[in-house]
Amino acid sequence: MEAKKNVDNSHSTNMSKSQIAELEKVQSLSRIIYNQFKEHKAAVIGAYTILFFLTVALTAPLIASFMGVDAETQNVFNRYKPPFTYASASVDKRETEVRLFIQNNPEKAAQVQTELIHEEFVSSADPEDAIYEWSRFDKRKALAAIKYLNIDSSTKSDLRKIANKFETFHLFGTDELGRDVLMRLVYGTRISMGVGILVAVFSALIGLIVGALAGYYGGLIDAILMRITDALLSLPLMPVLIVMAAIDLQKVPILNQLLSSGSESTLKLILILCVFSWMPVSRLVRGSILTLREREFILASKTLGATDFTIITRHMFPNVIAPLLVSVTLGVGESILFEAALSFLGLGIQPPTPSWGNMLFNAQELIYQAPFLAILPGLLILFVTISFNYVGDGLQDAIDPKTIKR
Numbered sequence: 001m002e003a004k005k006n007v008d009n010s011h012s013t014n015m016s017k018s019q020i021a022e023l024e025k026v027q028s029l030s031r032i033i034y035n036q037f038k039e040h041k042a043a044v045i046g047a048y049t050i051l052f053f054l055t056v057a058l059t060a061p062l063i064a065s066f067m068g069v070d071a072e073t074q075n076v077f078n079r080y081k082p083p084f085t086y087a088s089a090s091v092d093k094r095e096t097e098v099r100l101f102i103q104n105n106p107e108k109a110a111q112v113q114t115e116l117i118h119e120e121f122v123s124s125a126d127p128e129d130a131i132y133e134w135s136r137f138d139k140r141k142a143l144a145a146i147k148y149l150n151i152d153s154s155t156k157s158d159l160r161k162i163a164n165k166f167e168t169f170h171l172f173g174t175d176e177l178g179r180d181v182l183m184r185l186v187y188g189t190r191i192s193m194g195v196g197i198l199v200a201v202f203s204a205l206i207g208l209i210v211g212a213l214a215g216y217y218g219g220l221i222d223a224i225l226m227r228i229t230d231a232l233l234s235l236p237l238m239p240v241l242i243v244m245a246a247i248d249l250q251k252v253p254i255l256n257q258l259l260s261s262g263s264e265s266t267l268k269l270i271l272i273l274c275v276f277s278w279m280p281v282s283r284l285v286r287g288s289i290l291t292l293r294e295r296e297f298i299l300a301s302k303t304l305g306a307t308d309f310t311i312i313t314r315h316m317f318p319n320v321i322a323p324l325l326v327s328v329t330l331g332v333g334e335s336i337l338f339e340a341a342l343s344f345l346g347l348g349i350q351p352p353t354p355s356w357g358n359m360l361f362n363a364q365e366l367i368y369q370a371p372f373l374a375i376l377p378g379l380l381i382l383f384v385t386i387s388f389n390y391v392g393d394g395l396q397d398a399i400d401p402k403t404i405k406r
Helices: 002-025 029-039 041-058 060-067 091-104 106-118 127-134 139-147 153-164 181-217 219-233 237-245 264-275 279-292 296-303 308-344 356-366 372-399
Strands: 085-088 167-170
Touching: 029 041, 029 372, 041 060, 041 181, 041 372, 060 181, 091 106, 091 127, 091 153, 106 127, 106 153, 139 153, 181 219, 181 264, 181 279, 181 308, 181 356, 181 372, 219 279, 237 264, 237 308, 264 308, 279 308, 296 308, 308 356, 308 372, 356 372
Parallel strands: none
Antiparallel strands: 085 167
């Protein structure tokens, strides 16, 4: 009997260990989706590419400070510079910087002028002309002269900041107005990515509300909302966007206050794209809601007295997040393409605000003279759009219950 008990105890112990081993293999749904997404190599590369561009967009001022150039600074004497070149600032630009230094720091400026004459760095004996003659030096000579001046460190620091503006390095060259192409691309990333993401998010929200109402209530509400959706879907999108972009929305009483700021063209483009981008999302959500409203847990919620708002927001919305997320991801790339197309036609983001689309528009007549002005923004649009599409494909494969490996 004792031996039989030992066998039974050993068997129960073995069973518990095997059960523990099986439990350790169980993964959460988020972990399963994450592992599935990692198997899609192109989607992972696309996700890292998107993360890189988002980082660039958020840190644009820091990049400008580090590079020592500004996206709006013009230098018409150094237009169409090829990549990896240096450009010297004009005499007017240098004298303007010096004049501001004299106005803001008259005592420091007088000391600098005296030292320049005393150390014989300038040929002029007139103190008023000494610092202006120093401003005509090249960058290296101007910085070298600062080291030997008998002035305090704060004054030397101010002079170095001025001398650093005498010559700038342009990694991707300069455009038709002598502006740095790299910084234009960096700030254009903020506009193009921002427009794409905002349009996709707001379109998803509109489509989510319209699709949920149509699918849940059905009947007359469904018929009206879906006929409006079908009517908008039947319109040729690009011609309609061109016509809408050409309309002056400031004359509309409700919108004139919203669009009166300096970002009028950006807000106008976001508004137009949102109005004509929510229809596919609404049809997707409606189809999901139609399959959900007859499920047992929805009927149980109605039986327990839950309101329509509670049922839609707490029980239905979580079940449509997965396909909605895929639709939003794919919609970002599409919105970026529409923004680029409208800006390329001169109807989107208006200069001097940089975007990849209007940079293409400005470069279309210079394709042979300065091909890099068209190639660079075109490549960025291609990379970002493909990245979002691959991420959407990866999410679709990872979220689809039929492909999940448990």
